[in-house]
Amino acid sequence: MSTKTTGKILVLVPTFVLLVWIQAWGASEGCLNCHGDGNKVKKQYLIDPVHYRNTAHAKIADANFGCRTCHDNLSDRHPGDGVAAKTTTRCTDCHADIQAEYSESSHAKNAGCGDCHNPHAAHGPTEISGHEMNRMCANCHENDNMIQKHAEWLPQAKLHIQMLPCVTCHTSSKNYVITMYIVKRKDGERYGDFQPATYRQLQQLAGGRDILSLVDRNGDGYISLAELRLFNTDNTHDLRLQGMMTPETVTHNFQVLGNRWDCSFCHASGPQAMQTSYLALPQPDGTLQRAAVEKGAVLDAMNGTPDFYMLGSTRNPILSWVGLFIIVGGLVMPIGHGTLRFLTRKNRTGKGH
Amino acid sequence: MSDQQQNNNMIYLQPTPVRIWHWLNALGIVTLCITGAQIRFPEYVNIFGSYRAAIRLHNTAGIVVCLSFSLWFFYYTMVAGTMAQLYFPKKEDLKYGILRQAIFYFFNYFRGKPNPHHTMPDNKFNPMQKSAYLAIMFVLVPLVSLTGILLMNVAPLRDLLIMIGGLKILAGLHFLLACSLCAFLFTHIYLATLGHTPFAHFIPMWTGWEKLEEEHDSGHEHDPVHGAKQVH
Numbered sequence: 001m002s003t004k005t006t007g008k009i010l011v012l013v014p015t016f017v018l019l020v021w022i023q024a025w026g027a028s029e030g031c032l033n034c035h036g037d038g039n040k041v042k043k044q045y046l047i048d049p050v051h052y053r054n055t056a057h058a059k060i061a062d063a064n065f066g067c068r069t070c071h072d073n074l075s076d077r078h079p080g081d082g083v084a085a086k087t088t089t090r091c092t093d094c095h096a097d098i099q100a101e102y103s104e105s106s107h108a109k110n111a112g113c114g115d116c117h118n119p120h121a122a123h124g125p126t127e128i129s130g131h132e133m134n135r136m137c138a139n140c141h142e143n144d145n146m147i148q149k150h151a152e153w154l155p156q157a158k159l160h161i162q163m164l165p166c167v168t169c170h171t172s173s174k175n176y177v178i179t180m181y182i183v184k185r186k187d188g189e190r191y192g193d194f195q196p197a198t199y200r201q202l203q204q205l206a207g208g209r210d211i212l213s214l215v216d217r218n219g220d221g222y223i224s225l226a227e228l229r230l231f232n233t234d235n236t237h238d239l240r241l242q243g244m245m246t247p248e249t250v251t252h253n254f255q256v257l258g259n260r261w262d263c264s265f266c267h268a269s270g271p272q273a274m275q276t277s278y279l280a281l282p283q284p285d286g287t288l289q290r291a292a293v294e295k296g297a298v299l300d301a302m303n304g305t306p307d308f309y310m311l312g313s314t315r316n317p318i319l320s321w322v323g324l325f326i327i328v329g330g331l332v333m334p335i336g337h338g339t340l341r342f343l344t345r346k347n348r349t350g351k352g353h
Numbered sequence: 354m355s356d357q358q359q360n361n362n363m364i365y366l367q368p369t370p371v372r373i374w375h376w377l378n379a380l381g382i383v384t385l386c387i388t389g390a391q392i393r394f395p396e397y398v399n400i401f402g403s404y405r406a407a408i409r410l411h412n413t414a415g416i417v418v419c420l421s422f423s424l425w426f427f428y429y430t431m432v433a434g435t436m437a438q439l440y441f442p443k444k445e446d447l448k449y450g451i452l453r454q455a456i457f458y459f460f461n462y463f464r465g466k467p468n469p470h471h472t473m474p475d476n477k478f479n480p481m482q483k484s485a486y487l488a489i490m491f492v493l494v495p496l497v498s499l500t501g502i503l504l505m506n507v508a509p510l511r512d513l514l515i516m517i518g519g520l521k522i523l524a525g526l527h528f529l530l531a532c533s534l535c536a537f538l539f540t541h542i543y544l545a546t547l548g549h550t551p552f553a554h555f556i557p558m559w560t561g562w563e564k565l566e567e568e569h570d571s572g573h574e575h576d577p578v579h580g581a582k583q584v585h
Contacts, residue, residue, distance in 0.1 A: 268395035306519025330536025
């Protein structure tokens with residue numbers, strides 16, 4: 001190959017790649033000019049650009065043909081040509097493994113991918129909160145109805161449904177972690193339900209600093225038990241930590257698992273199983289990012305996680321020893337006095353003792 | 354003729370409502386202790402089959418104890434009207450009575466000396482008992498019951514829980530209070546065996562009647578009604 005030809009290739013290939021990239025990027029952004037604006041398109045065609053831009057789908061689209069990566073029936077004349085967008089790519093084209101897993105679940109007959117997931121706002125399991133996961137489920141499984149059904153066998157059904165993502169019990173995972181979310185009441189309210197705090201609310205409190213600094217005081221990206229205590233006892237804010245037991249790996253094999261009828265599946269695993277926890281913080285794009293928390297923080301007796309306690313599992317070992325010491329203290333009188341009573345029994349012979 | 358005077362050697366000490374309360378309370382607290390052990394240490398204690406069964410039984414026993422506590426409170430305040438007289442130590446009790454009773458239990462009892470306190474329906478408890486029962490019935494049992502009721506209703510009473518300091522503090526408090534009640538149980542049962550016979554105090558709590566012991570030596574205090582004295 002001549003030097004001249006090589007030179008042409010070196011110029012043309014990058015130019016082509018750049019043009020494709022610019023076209024793809026331009027296409028996505030161009031589409032979002034209308035589809036990201038509620039005044040220009042109907043609600044069912046509206047895409048939240050902030051959420052979308054951080055999805056894996058957006059990154060794949062940007063790296064290929066923009067929105068046409070999945071909607072390849074669209075032309076440059078859309079919407080003037082009157083052709084509606086079709087999803088010509090199937091979820092299974094990329095997610096065959098999930099499809100195989102899902103097809104074996106009890107859900108497969110009743111719901112397709114799109115019934116739970118919005119492909120324009122699909123995030124990884126650690127990027128969304130347990131509350132959001134449950135909202136997906138509640139689209140079909142109405143909350144009050146679920147509480148009523150679970151209450152037929154499950155003690156504190158409302159509490160369980162409020163404080164657990166459905167997938168914790170209805171999918172299988174080898175391990176579970178505690179994920180903590182920062183929650184707050186509505187502004188100005190002293191009573192009532194807590195809602196996950198938004199990025200903007202936390203940003204205001206952080207005063208321009210990274211919102212992680214609200215908990216991670218020394219800025220090392222790791223939350224120690226001491227930092228958790230400081231956060232929980234800080235009276236200058238109205239934030240609280242809400243813990244949820246979440247699967248370490250989220251799967252799609254939705255089912256009613258036999259071992260979940262037995263409360264001891266979660267409640268008898270003992271303190272050793274409750275060592276790993278994370279703090280999930282909201283990000284500007286609406287997703288969550290996890291920060292690692294010191295091992296065993298949820299077992300702290302007082303201020304590690306004041307509102308998170310799982311009977312049996314998150315018991316504090318020191319408190320257990322104190323309790324045992326108190327009970328043994330109650331045996332001092334019977335044993336000590338009883339021994340002396342036995343040794344001095346002759347003194348009371350015939351005196352009615 | 355009053356109940357106290359029906360039999361020369363017998364005294365009607367425990368009226369029916371008190372006995373019902375006591376045995377309901379006893380059954381409830383023992384059940385709470387055992388189920389509570391399974392709830393906190395499920396890896397080591399499995400007496401009631403499933404964890405759910407232990408929780409349901411624990412909750413039921415807790416409600417029984419709360420109801421029996423209400424019966425006790427209602428009876429002594431509204432029916433008998435002797436709550437203050439029986440359960441609140443008098444000035445005399447605080448100044449001398451507690452010390453005198455402690456000296457008996459920890460010293461004179463072993464020497465075969467008589468009990469300085471003589472049980473009567475209107476003065477059932479010795480000064481140490483009064484102080485202990487005051488703390489148990491007016492502090493420990495109400496607190497362990499209240500914390501238990503809150504723990505049974507975490508979702509609807511969340512605001513209240515947060516005012517207290519959170520679920521974890523509440524659960525820890527409930528556990529330590531329950532351990533204290535369990536510790537008291539051992540002492541309570543042991544002290545009940547210190548009558549003139551080991552079962553002398555158990556029988557009246559079942560039948561209502563306590564047998565008074567005849568006087569043994571002239572140096573002992575006399576029962577003003579029967580001319581008999583009781584040794585505990």
